[in-house]
Amino acid sequence: MNIFESNWAKTLSFFTVFVVALAAVFNYLENSDTDEIPRMDLNAMEENYRQKNRTCFILGASGETGKALLKEIVERNIFSKITLIGRRQLTFEDKAYENLVQNVVDFEKLDEYAEAFQGHDVGYCCLGTTKAKAGAEGFVRVDHDYVLKSAELAKAGGCSHFHLESSKGADKTSSFLYLKTKGQVEAEIEDLGFERFSVYRPAVLLVDREESRPAEWVAQKFLGAFSSVFPTMSIPITVVARAMVVNTLKDGEKRVEILENKAICNLGDKK
Ligand SMILES: NC(=O)c1ccc[n+]([C@@H]2O[C@H](COP(=O)([O-])OP(=O)(O)OC[C@H]3O[C@@H](n4cnc5c(N)ncnc54)[C@H](OP(=O)(O)O)[C@@H]3O)[C@@H](O)[C@H]2O)c1
Structure with a gap:
């Protein structure tokens, strides 16, 4: 040399x-x-929550996070009724899913489907698309307009706890369309005044996605391999789903809470 x-x-x-x-x-x-999450007795919390006889709806249950979230909710059996709101009817083989209610709506005419949003105590929103798939305008239409309108209808329909899957870096003042849109919709839903509003800001989602997204695949492979060096830059989708459910069980939290990636990991690691 x-x-x-x-x-x-x-x-x-x-x-x-x-x-x-x-x-x-x-x-x-x-x-x-990041505050350490106190040790929790999940079984007791689930039982306590079950007694309240609450109902929920999920937007985006056909998506990757939505599917994982639905699985958690069904397995834990914490709601007396689960309604899926989406643009198409879903089919499930598993008997555990047979009592689900499905409301198929046209997101372009959501006002005409206000009834679908009535009478749910808790709402989960895992809707979203990408600029690559829908174009810039289509992205804003789904990730902002559909999400906000759904939240408005849910609030009017009596929903008290709204959960929004947003994104790491969401910021309404950002010059990046993705982060700005996520930040704007967070702020506008906050203004609706839900009794409780929980925002989740996960980093890159680690999942074997059915749909092909090359850029996300490369990011996942890199961040997955270096997850011990960059633990705050990615998160398994199952951890996000579990965190949303565990957080639901924690009554008496702040009216508005933003869970960054690390806080989601802490909650979602609970068994
Ligand atoms: N990918 C990441 O690394 C990452 C990181 C942080 C945050 N996020 C955010 O997390 C959320 C969930 O992500 P994900 O990857 O789990 O989502 P996903 O798998 O892409 O699923 C998206 C859901 O939104 C629905 N949807 C999409 N376009 C629609 C339209 N035009 N009309 C009606 N419904 C529509 C889909 O329904 P169909 O099945 O009918 O298409 C599906 O249920 C998104 O808001 C995303 O921005 C993602």
């Missing part, structure tokens, strides 16, 4: 160590202000 190659190798090693150290510092800073 000549002097030039040796210096280049040293510079590269130094740079790699520097980047990993920086990631570790950012990770520490991001985690250090």
Whole structure:
């Protein structure tokens, strides 16, 4: 190896160590202000919640998070009635799903389907599309307009606890359309004044997606492989779903709460 190659190798090693150290510092800073979730007796909480005889609806139950969320909710049997609201009828083989109610709606004319949103205590929203799939306008239509209108109808229909799956980095002042749209819809739903509004801001979702999304696949592979160095940059979809359910069981929380990726991991790790 000549002097030039040796210096280049040293510079590269130094740079790699520097980047990993920086990631570790950012990770520490991001985690250090996260409250530790107290130990919980989940079985007792589930039983307590079951006694309340509450009902729920799920928007986006055909999507990856929605499917995982529905599975958690059905398995834990915490609601007396579960309604799926979506643009198409879903079929389930498992007998455990036979009591689900399904309301098929036209999201372009949601006002005509106000009845579908009536009488649910809890609402979960896992709706969403991508700019690649729907174009910029179509993305805003789904991730902002459909989500906000659904929340308005749910509030008018008596829903007291609304859960919104948003995204890490959501910020209504962002210059990125994705983050800005997510931040705007969070803020507008907050203004509706639900008794309780829970916002989840997961990082890159780790899931074997049915649909092909090459950019997401590359991000997942990279972040999945380095999840111990970058634990706040990705999250398994099952953990998000479990966190949404465990958080539902925790009555008496703040009126508006924003759960960042680390807080979702803490809650979703509970068995
Ligand atoms: N992917 C990530 O890494 C990531 C990270 C952070 C946050 N998020 C956010 O998390 C949320 C859930 O993500 P996901 O990956 O679980 O979602 P997903 O698998 O893409 O599912 C999206 C859901 O929205 C419905 N939907 C999409 N376009 C629609 C339309 N035009 N009209 C009616 N319904 C429509 C889909 O219904 P159909 O089945 O009928 O299409 C499906 O139920 C999204 O808001 C996403 O932005 C994602």
